[in-house]
Amino acid sequence: MTAILTENLTKKFGDLCAVDNLNLTVDKGIFGLLGPNGSGKTTTVLMLTTLLAQTKGTASICGHDTRLAPEKVRDCISYVPQDMAVDTNLTGRENMFVFARLYGIEKPKEKIDELLGVMELSDRADDPAKTYSGGMRRRLELAEALVHEPEVIFLDEPTIGLDVAARRNIWTHIRTMTKKGMTIFMTTHYMDEADQYCDRVGIISHGKIAALGSPAELKSRLMSDVITVTIEGSFAPVQIEGMVVVGQSDNVISFTAENGREALPLLADALKSAGNRVKAMSLHEPSLDDVFLQSVGKQEEPQGFEELKFHLMLHRRH
Ligand SMILES: Nc1ncnc2c1ncn2[C@@H]1O[C@H](COP(=O)(O)OP(=O)(O)OP(=O)(O)O)[C@@H](O)[C@H]1O
Ligand SMILES: [Mg+2]
Numbered sequence: 001m002t003a004i005l006t007e008n009l010t011k012k013f014g015d016l017c018a019v020d021n022l023n024l025t026v027d028k029g030i031f032g033l034l035g036p037n038g039s040g041k042t043t044t045v046l047m048l049t050t051l052l053a054q055t056k057g058t059a060s061i062c063g064h065d066t067r068l069a070p071e072k073v074r075d076c077i078s079y080v081p082q083d084m085a086v087d088t089n090l091t092g093r094e095n096m097f098v099f100a101r102l103y104g105i106e107k108p109k110e111k112i113d114e115l116l117g118v119m120e121l122s123d124r125a126d127d128p129a130k131t132y133s134g135g136m137r138r139r140l141e142l143a144e145a146l147v148h149e150p151e152v153i154f155l156d157e158p159t160i161g162l163d164v165a166a167r168r169n170i171w172t173h174i175r176t177m178t179k180k181g182m183t184i185f186m187t188t189h190y191m192d193e194a195d196q197y198c199d200r201v202g203i204i205s206h207g208k209i210a211a212l213g214s215p216a217e218l219k220s221r222l223m224s225d226v227i228t229v230t231i232e233g234s235f236a237p238v239q240i241e242g243m244v245v246v247g248q249s250d251n252v253i254s255f256t257a258e259n260g261r262e263a264l265p266l267l268a269d270a271l272k273s274a275g276n277r278v279k280a281m282s283l284h285e286p287s288l289d290d291v292f293l294q295s296v297g298k299q300e301e302p303q304g305f306e307e308l309k310f311h312l313m314l315h316r317r318h
Pocket of ligand 1: 041
């Protein structure tokens with residue numbers, strides 16, 4: 001049974017088309033919906049979780065239509081919203097009991113103990129959630145989401161606002177969840193995370209899917225390599241056909257080339273001839289950031305992307 005299926009799913013708010021004819025099929029594993037602020041990610045999640053009625057089109061979760069059988073959909077999903085959703089005045093354990101009762105879980109104590117253990121919260125389970133760090137609250141929300149053993153979990157920006165270690169920790173838990181056969185549908189701004197952890201991604205821009213596939217597939221479609229050069233002293237510009245300087249910060253310069261391996265020695269020679277003292281050169285494949293920028297064009301980029309803007313111009317020429 002397909003975990004998530006949408007056909008021309010559309011949501012309009014007055015004249016604004018927040019989600020525009022979305023056609024998606026998601027099966028097992030982690031699917032990441034990526035897009036800038038206001039591109040329609042949360043609106044999509046709200047429709048898929050039955051919390052918002054679509055204007056047009058259909059969505060079904062595990063074979064149940066979100067409009068015709070919302071209760072059946074809710075039985076097989078969990079949803080962790082973008083904003084923190086724990087009651088901070090209750091302890092972690094009490095928050096878990098609220099969820100277990102909502103879902104009518106029998107013998108909730110054992111289940112709650114187990115999930116608090118899985119999410120590394122056992123030793124703080126009886127402290128009020130307001131004393132938890134952001135990462136601990138997120139783990140508590142994941143524990144809550146697992147209480148009724150859903151088949152599909154929706155996570156809206158699961159790692160936003162967390163430090164690097166906490167983000168990695170959350171991802172370890174999310175990956176473990178998929179090993180048990182769950183489908184994760186998540187949204188994120190963090191391209192590096194999507195690249196590393198998602199099996200498939202969809203890039204959404206102005207409510208429309210602009211690119212869809214595995215991170216590797218999408219990157220390979222760009223057909224361009226990036227060469228980063230570190231120069232000692234000031235940079236004397238070089239001109240090589242087919243290569244373009246796409247970014248420069250202090251003494252680090254980035255070039256792109258269709259075939260990086262062939263371009264590397266040519267570039268090394270040209271840099272030397274122009275009088276540059278090269279400290280280091282590295283060749284790398286395009287990142288998901290590059291794919292993102294190419295797909296969404298020059299609109300508001302997600303955080304941490306400013307330095308990659310320059311790639312956009314180049315990729316547009318391909
Ligand atoms: N209830 C609403 N009424 C009117 N417009 C709305 C409503 N909810 C969302 N929108 C608009 O729909 C568009 C998509 O919003 P949405 O919240 O889905 O974006 P998002 O991709 O989740 O953004 P972010 O990354 O900031 O969370 C935005 O232009 C937003 O202003
Ligand atoms: Mg959102």
